[in-house]
Amino acid sequence: MPVRIPINLPAAQTLLKENIFVMPIDRAIHQDIRPLRILFLNLMPTKIITETQFARVLGNTPLQIELNLMSVSSHIPANTPREHMLAFYHSFAEVKHELFDGMIITGAPVEQIPFEQVDYWDELCEIMEWSKSHVYSTLHVCWGAQAALYYHYDVPKISLREKLFGVFEHKVVHKGSILFRGCDDTFVIPHSRHTTFAWDAVANIPGLKILAESERAGIYAVSTDG
Secondary structure (H helix, E strand, O other): OOEEOOOOOHHHHHHHHOOOOEEOHHHHOOOOOOOEEEEEEOOOOOHHHHHHHHHHHHOOOOOOEEEEEEOOOOOOOOOOOHHHHHHHOEOHHHHOOOOEEEEEEOOOOOOOOOHHHOOOHHHHHHHHHHHHHHEEEEEEOOHHHHHHHHHHHOOOOEEEEEEEEEEEEEEEOOOOOHHHOOOOOEEEEEEEEEEEOOHHHHHOOOOEEEEEEEOOOEEEEEEEOO
């Protein structure tokens, strides 16, 4: 099934060339199908590249996905044309009255900055709090996951003595997770980061489940019970 995005979004042309089914919004509204509404908070500086990467994955599903792009208002992106932001992105103020089936919060190149010193931290905290009542399920990726653990569970990040860089073997430790359904028991994942968090700080929190981890790279994926 298709991913619903504006047909003039740069990602749409890229996906069409890859033979991924993209449905223009004006065509989708004539179908009697309620799509899954996904809010995509893009914190990456290379927004067009990131949009395409995630739309490619979301398009590989039997469900019809409506992708709504959002950016923070407290930070002006320097690497994305202003015209692109105005044409395709919403502010939090524009969507906070709506309900969504899911939300994705991306990473951001700010991992070595204390959370409270990130210029959009207060706005991100407001969005994460809002998501509790307006989003059914949220996926936090990379630094976005660190931000969620810190905001929701007070888990601090820890600076590594040297950068963790390489491809490491991981294992699935929670076999019942739908996120790893069909995945091999062991798999390899690349890492490139300067920070981490303590295993005990996550493992000892009631309501959190460690889904996959690595002896060398640490925890890879965590979910709530809900």
